[in-house]
Amino acid sequence: MADFPTVRWGIVATGMISEWFVTDVVKSDWPGKSANHVIQAIGSSSLEKCQKFAEKFVAPAKPSVQPTLYGSYQEIYDDPNVDCVYIGTPHSFHKQMCLDAIEAGKNVVCEKPFAMNVKQAEEVFAAAEKKGVFIMEALWTRFYPLMKTLQKVLHEEKRLGTIYRTFCDFGLEMDIPCLPDGSRYKDPALGAGSLLDIGIYSLTWGLTTLSDKVGEGAEDPEVSSTQTIAYEVDVASQVLLHYRSNGRQGICTSTTNCPPKDDFARIEGSKGHIIVYGKEPSHPDHFVFYPKGGKEERYDFDKPGRGFFWEADAVALDLQAGRQQNETMPWAETLRMMNIM
Structure with a gap:
């Protein structure tokens, strides 16, 4: 485990999908594990929401690093200790949150659907390419x-x-x-x-x-x-x-x-x-x-937890290798799906 890549995550929003993601990645004993994950920071519309989220979903894992809690999303993007941002908000906020995180130089994993339409997705990918950061649509089922x-x-x-x-x-x-x-x-x-x-x-x-x-x-x-x-x-x-x-x-x-x-x-x-x-x-x-x-x-198939850690491990390996895209869910595949929808 000491040789595994480590990702320090900044969690954007404290809804159900963020709960599922965090509950999975804080586990340290799943079969086939290939990366370490740290919940470095949590951002929400209020500190109270962050505190309740951290107490319920992070604290039970007894992490060695306690997450920094923020009452805004921008503070997540500006935190120098965050390696990758996980965006778990409703669809209509994805585009702007991705752009804000990219502007701050952060790698991004954004929940599905990646955007409201293909034009928004193209704008986000263009910004990521220009900034040289990793970004991926979190279509977790593809990684099962x-x-x-x-x-x-x-x-x-x-x-x-x-x-x-x-x-x-x-x-x-x-x-x-x-x-x-x-x-x-x-x-x-x-x-x-x-x-x-x-x-x-x-x-x-x-x-x-x-x-x-x-x-x-x-x-x-x-x-x-x-x-x-x-x-x-x-x-x-x-x-x-x-x-x-x-x-x-x-x-x-x-x-x-x-x-x-x-x-x-x-x-x-x-x-x-x-x-x-x-x-x-x-x-x-x-x-x-x-x-x-x-x-x-x-x-x-064994499926400990909900299955989000396969996706998270894949991202960790991509970041370690310096890649901007993931081969299972590359940018062109997100654009193809957005075009169809």
Whole structure:
């Protein structure tokens, strides 16, 4: 562990996603660990929020370094002891917070969706390139060992033969009109709706199972889509991906009208089909290969915590190597997904 790279994190915002990230990375004993993580600083709209957050989610790990608490976000960016900023705010704040952190010379990991649209994302990446800092969209599911193994089974071992179609659905049952005003699930100004919040995961499963390439080398599928709008936000999105080069199709759906199903994704091929299981598409648990005329094969994976540390370890290795981008989630892949959405 002494030889592992260490990242001193500055946590921006104290909501649920920041809670999940911090709770995972402060653990010191997960299998396959390849980096050390220090919660160096926490920033929020008030010191009281930071204090409660640190007491509940950092203190139980008994860290050797106590985080510095700030009642503003800019103080995080200006802290010389922070190596990388983790941004866990609602979508509509991502662009400006990324730009502010970059201007201060900080490396950045920004939660999904990276921005509200592709133009915002392009502006942020241009600023990062000019400043020479690392930045990545935190699409944590792509870093799961399950995802890596599934891609190997599909694209290297070709166990499914010729891939025909992928279906993926992400459902959440939410009573949107009863949510308080200002809720990020209700307010269009905050990026509310199913597409940006959960549809991005359905698209992720479609893109990663239908092609073995990401970013600049990946084919851009043709896109057809429909949405159902209620309460000024999309409560259902259906996206059809069509790869003209090989005829593959992805049916990627999301809704806030219905609860999730544990068999959330199905990949069909000439030699059988694969079903991916889990609580939600963002939290895959295992997958099963059902070969034609053969015995099913189940692939199980250990998942200590929620699984954020695989993403965090990858960032640590990138920073150690002096890279500006991550190969699993390069800038071009974020732009491709933003273009589709």
